[in-house]
Amino acid sequence: MNKNTNSLLSLENISVSFEGFLALNDLNLSLKTGELRAVIGPNGAGKTTFLDVITGKVKPTKGDVFFKGKSLIGRKEHKIARLGVGRKFQSPRVFENLTVKENLEISVSTPKSPLNLINKKIKNDQLDEIEHLMKVINLSKKINSKAGALSHGQKQWLEIAMLLGQKPDLMLVDEPVAGLTDEETDLTADLLKSLSGENTVVVIDHDMEFIRRLDSNVSVLNQGTVLCEGTMDTIQNDKRVIDVYLGRPEE
Numbered sequence: 001m002n003k004n005t006n007s008l009l010s011l012e013n014i015s016v017s018f019e020g021f022l023a024l025n026d027l028n029l030s031l032k033t034g035e036l037r038a039v040i041g042p043n044g045a046g047k048t049t050f051l052d053v054i055t056g057k058v059k060p061t062k063g064d065v066f067f068k069g070k071s072l073i074g075r076k077e078h079k080i081a082r083l084g085v086g087r088k089f090q091s092p093r094v095f096e097n098l099t100v101k102e103n104l105e106i107s108v109s110t111p112k113s114p115l116n117l118i119n120k121k122i123k124n125d126q127l128d129e130i131e132h133l134m135k136v137i138n139l140s141k142k143i144n145s146k147a148g149a150l151s152h153g154q155k156q157w158l159e160i161a162m163l164l165g166q167k168p169d170l171m172l173v174d175e176p177v178a179g180l181t182d183e184e185t186d187l188t189a190d191l192l193k194s195l196s197g198e199n200t201v202v203v204i205d206h207d208m209e210f211i212r213r214l215d216s217n218v219s220v221l222n223q224g225t226v227l228c229e230g231t232m233d234t235i236q237n238d239k240r241v242i243d244v245y246l247g248r249p250e251e
């Protein structure tokens with residue numbers, strides 16, 4: 001039974017064992033609809049495994065995951081995606097030889113089929129949606145550019161828009177600013193921040209300036225469990241977080 005009935009997502013007492021090694025160890029974490037949540041932690045803390053459990057890629061050895069009141073345990077990855085969980089991996093996966101517009105056409109087309117694109121069966125409301133998405137990611141001027149010609153940051157934003165086009169109820173975004181310039185990093189934070197409220201978003205990253213700019217609640221993972229949760233100011237002043245992750249400024 002889902003204990004957190006107000007939550008969109010809740011992981012309850014989740015453990016994952018890889019041949020006896022506990023990558024997740026009794027992890028509890030829940031999210032409300034419309035929330036933006038950052039998840040940070042040292043290398044090997046279990047952040048990727050946490051996402052893998054939600055998407056059904058990894059099966060927990062213990063515990064339960066509830067999404068929209070339904071248990072996700074035992075469901076196949078594509079079924080979980082169909083239930084409304086969307087994931088963006090670290091490196092952008094856009095179609096480089098297609099234009100920005102064509103990439104977005106694929107993401108908003110239903111059912112997803114290249115034939116829909118070839119036949120130009122894009123409905124008016126889908127065209128409105130594409131226009132809206134291009135404004136969200138500020139790429140309206142690049143509408144007819146090949147995705148392959150975009151900067152790394154612009155590709156990341158295009159892929160975020162493609163994910164948005166699928167209208168998931170939950171977006172999982174894995175290290176979106178790795179390799180981005182400082183300016184692109186700030187713009188990515190502002191973009192993700194602007195999505196909260198209408199969208200529920202989990203962002204994993206190591207870049208603390210980026211996490212601060214998200215201005216969201218932060219969950220700190222360590223050794224497969226949640227060490228601390230709260231605002232950036234709260235977690236930055238938490239002795240346990242300083243000890244295991246942030247470190248102390250050099251004297």
Ligand SMILES: Nc1ncnc2c1ncn2[C@@H]1O[C@H](COP(=O)(O)OP(=O)(O)OP(=O)(O)O)[C@@H](O)[C@H]1O
Nearest residue numbers: 018021022023041042043044045046047048049050
């Ligand atoms: N398939 C696997 N088999 C064995 N051990 C694994 C497997 N996947 C992950 N692990 C181990 O589980 C632990 C958690 O890994 P995970 O990738 O979730 O951490 P992370 O917080 O995402 O780390 P990073 O910040 O380096 O990406 C690590 O010690 C990792 O070596």
